[in-house]
Amino acid sequence: MAINPISIAHFAETQLQLLLREHEAEVSSSTLASTAASVSPSTRRKLQATGYALTGLVLSQCRTGMGGRVVGEFVPDPAIVSKREDGAADGQPRLGSHGIRVGDVVRVNDVSAGGKRVGKDKDMDKDGKDNKGAEGVVTRTGDRAIWIAFGSRGGGGRSKEEDEAIEELWGKKLWAVKLANDVTYRRMRQTMEKMVKMTEADHTHFMRVAFGHMTPLQPDHDATGPIEFMDPTLNDSQKDAIRFALASKDISLIHGPPGTGKTHTLIELIMQFVQQKKRVLVCGPSNVSVDNIVERLAPKKVPVVRIGHPARLLPSVLEHSLEVLTQTSDAGNIVKDVRKEIDTKQASIRKTKSGRERRAIYDDLKQLRKEFRERESKCVDNLVRESSVVLATLHGAGGHQLKNQRFDVVIIDEASQALEAQCWISLLSADKVVLAGDHLQLPPTVKSTNLKSKDGNEKADKPNETADKEILKGVSLERTLFDRLLSLHGPSIKSMLTTQYRMHEQIMRFPSDELYESKLMAAESVKARLLVDLPYEVDGTDDTQEPLVFWDTQGGDFPEQADDKEIGNKEALLGESKSNEMEAMVVARHVEKLIDTGLKPEDIAVITPYNGQLALLSQMLREKYPGLELGSVDGFQGREKEAVVVSLVRSNAEHEVGFLGEKRRLNVAMTRPKRHLCICGDSETISRGSSFLKHWMDYLEENADLRYPDAGDLL
Numbered sequence: 001m002a003i004n005p006i007s008i009a010h011f012a013e014t015q016l017q018l019l020l021r022e023h024e025a026e027v028s029s030s031t032l033a034s035t036a037a038s039v040s041p042s043t044r045r046k047l048q049a050t051g052y053a054l055t056g057l058v059l060s061q062c063r064t065g066m067g068g069r070v071v072g073e074f075v076p077d078p079a080i081v082s083k084r085e086d087g088a089a090d091g092q093p094r095l096g097s098h099g100i101r102v103g104d105v106v107r108v109n110d111v112s113a114g115g116k117r118v119g120k121d122k123d124m125d126k127d128g129k130d131n132k133g134a135e136g137v138v139t140r141t142g143d144r145a146i147w148i149a150f151g152s153r154g155g156g157g158r159s160k161e162e163d164e165a166i167e168e169l170w171g172k173k174l175w176a177v178k179l180a181n182d183v184t185y186r187r188m189r190q191t192m193e194k195m196v197k198m199t200e201a202d203h204t205h206f207m208r209v210a211f212g213h214m215t216p217l218q219p220d221h222d223a224t225g226p227i228e229f230m231d232p233t234l235n236d237s238q239k240d241a242i243r244f245a246l247a248s249k250d251i252s253l254i255h256g257p258p259g260t261g262k263t264h265t266l267i268e269l270i271m272q273f274v275q276q277k278k279r280v281l282v283c284g285p286s287n288v289s290v291d292n293i294v295e296r297l298a299p300k301k302v303p304v305v306r307i308g309h310p311a312r313l314l315p316s317v318l319e320h321s322l323e324v325l326t327q328t329s330d331a332g333n334i335v336k337d338v339r340k341e342i343d344t345k346q347a348s349i350r351k352t353k354s355g356r357e358r359r360a361i362y363d364d365l366k367q368l369r370k371e372f373r374e375r376e377s378k379c380v381d382n383l384v385r386e387s388s389v390v391l392a393t394l395h396g397a398g399g400h401q402l403k404n405q406r407f408d409v410v411i412i413d414e415a416s417q418a419l420e421a422q423c424w425i426s427l428l429s430a431d432k433v434v435l436a437g438d439h440l441q442l443p444p445t446v447k448s449t450n451l452k453s454k455d456g457n458e459k460a461d462k463p464n465e466t467a468d469k470e471i472l473k474g475v476s477l478e479r480t481l482f483d484r485l486l487s488l489h490g491p492s493i494k495s496m497l498t499t500q501y502r503m504h505e506q507i508m509r510f511p512s513d514e515l516y517e518s519k520l521m522a523a524e525s526v527k528a529r530l531l532v533d534l535p536y537e538v539d540g541t542d543d544t545q546e547p548l549v550f551w552d553t554q555g556g557d558f559p560e561q562a563d564d565k566e567i568g569n570k571e572a573l574l575g576e577s578k579s580n581e582m583e584a585m586v587v588a589r590h591v592e593k594l595i596d597t598g599l600k601p602e603d604i605a606v607i608t609p610y611n612g613q614l615a616l617l618s619q620m621l622r623e624k625y626p627g628l629e630l631g632s633v634d635g636f637q638g639r640e641k642e643a644v645v646v647s648l649v650r651s652n653a654e655h656e657v658g659f660l661g662e663k664r665r666l667n668v669a670m671t672r673p674k675r676h677l678c679i680c681g682d683s684e685t686i687s688r689g690s691s692f693l694k695h696w697m698d699y700l701e702e703n704a705d706l707r708y709p710d711a712g713d714l715l
């Protein structure tokens with residue numbers, strides 16, 4: 001029987017519209033929108049100062065790197081350096097300070113490419129040729145040089161235009177500018193376009209279930225038989241989740257509340273699939289989420305291959321990267337010779353003056369490259385086919401390496417942090433999916449809409465008749481696949497991990513009761529841990545022997561301030577920011593007292609939902625305690641610390657709580673600490689925000705060590 005079916009084509013069309021709007025919002029909020037080829041020297045310097053550019057470069061050498069990409073080495077322009085006199089004592093010129101990092105996509109351009117030229121030929125050089133520079137990915141940065149890999153498609157698949165663009169850089173004064181990386185957007189768009197075009201007959205069983213045309217099939221436990229777990233440390237809820245995911249015929253969700261060992265569980269699940277001779281594609285929304293799994297899987301000796309640009313991978317997982325395997329494995333030998341030949345030819349272009357000879361070399365190169373592509377694609381295909389486990393980011397799964405590859409199952413970690421369209425990039429290649437995540441923490445950041453809803457997750461976990469309508473109205477990109485499936489099919493498609501290995505029981509109790517149906521249990525090893533029990537010397541004080549402290553600033557002496565000034569780019573997303581200077585002083589004093597006990601600043605995090613407050617707290621604390629971590633609540637998702645101090649900021653006569661009303665944000669804030677959580681806020685204002693906030697304030701009043709700061713004392 002069908003339940004609230006959603007038309008797949010209509011869904012994809014709506015997503016396309018929403019994605020377009022999101023992309024436009026992203027581009028327009030990006031400083032880089034205005035930095036096409038031509039900018040003035042002062043803008044270039046400004047861009048360097050704000051971390052977006054690196055000026056005063058020349059190309060010093062080129063070689064063919066991994067995947068047949070050309071890697072250019074860029075060094076400071078000797079002319080500029082001698083003028084600036086900032087060469088090092090050893091006479092080697094150094095790059096100025098800049099914010100370009102490994103993995104950034106950059107465009108390298110001739111400084112004279114634009115400048116004063118304006119109007120329609122601003123991107124043209126003197127010959128009227130298009131002069132957009134060369135785009136690449138930063139592979140390494142050093143004091144004296146920066147290395148950039150060119151060739152977007154890799155695999156020697158550079159086009160003639162790309163080659164020429166690189167050639168053009170020789171002998172020129174250059175600068176590099178960071179570009180917005182729109183690969184993710186492009187791949188989502190392609191996937192949605194594909195889904196729009198599908199006919200009914202193209203829809204797999206799994207797709208029909210995902211859109212409510214069919215109900216999920218019953219899990220088949222008989223088919224999987226008795227399971228022998230390899231990891232002896234797994235707890236019962238983890239084992240149940242693994243059994244459930246193995247037996248599922250189409251969709252299963254692993255719901256992992258904070259600290260419950262989602263990744264730990266996924267590693268065993270992957271191993272079990274491998275033992276059953278299944279091919280598994282493992283994805284996550286970020287490179288870090290994927291590398292985290294590669295690192296933990298690698299010691300298990302299963303053949304794994306990680307797809308992705310080597311510059312963006314953790315060094316520890318490089319040996320499993322497809323591009324490295326293409327070179328180091330036996331299969332890789334067949335491409336080596338051709339690459340050498342390409343290198344030699346490439347180098348000879350520079351020595352050739354005559355245009356005719358150059359053209360001849362380009363023709364040869366074209367042939368060689370074709371050969372390279374064919375051989376490499378065969379090699380890549382073999383390597384991918386021979387691997388039981390392929391790992392990639394969700395958008396990486398849309399790359400050419402996985403074209404036409406089918407998998408028995410796709411596993412997506414941190415699925416509740418991915419846009420649904422992003423998930424579908426990987427999902428079209430399999431008939432079964434396992435999603436791991438927690439829909440009660442924050443969804444991915446979306447710029448084109450605002451996360452200000454007061455009851456962001458009110459509907460989660462309940463079959464929701466209006467889910468389909470909502471999507472068709474195009475209300476939200478923030479609704480994740482994880483959340484939508486749960487609403488569509490109800491909790492029978494999920495299995496929840498219930499033992500958490502992070503928080504003291506008293507820190508865990510409120511989120512467990514309020515959001516996780518009181519199902520969370522604190523593992524024996526963590527339930528009673530206090531700061532004073534840390535393995536290094538910490539004095540026993542009111543703070544270090546107390547898991548939960550509430551500094552209640554009620555009474556009107558700790559009022560918030562509206563912060564109109566721009567503090568960071570995120571302001572556009574967060575709206576006008578707020579701060580609270582008096583409350584910041586309470587936070588600072590608490591931090592000082594903790595550090596006075598011997599607690600290391602590295603073991604403390606101060607987090608707040610408001611950027612205005614973050615800026616204020618940074619001014620007060622950053623210099624004094626460099627090891628202390630200061631951040632936004634949103635940015636701290638997925639992290640943990642021994643002690644966490646949360647500054648709630650809001651304190652006003654109108655009882656406005658703004659986006660404290662989003663309980664997923666508060667859930668993230670209160671579930672980061674292991675041994676000590678200190679909340680600073682005005683219970684009067686906050687308890688009027690929502691029933692959730694009221695319950696929280698009541699809980700803190702009853703269970704926390706309640707303290708009332710004296711404003712006079714602080715001043």
Ligand SMILES: Nc1ncnc2c1ncn2[C@@H]1O[C@H](COP(=O)(O)OP(=O)(O)OP(=O)(O)O)[C@@H](O)[C@H]1O
Nearest residue numbers: 233234235256257258259260261262263264265501
């Ligand atoms: N069955 C277990 N027995 C003992 N420790 C465990 C078990 N499962 C997980 N842990 C520990 O719990 C911590 C969190 O586990 P893991 O890193 O797998 O979780 P995660 O899914 O990445 O994070 P989170 O659960 O916070 O989303 C780790 O320190 C891990 O060693």
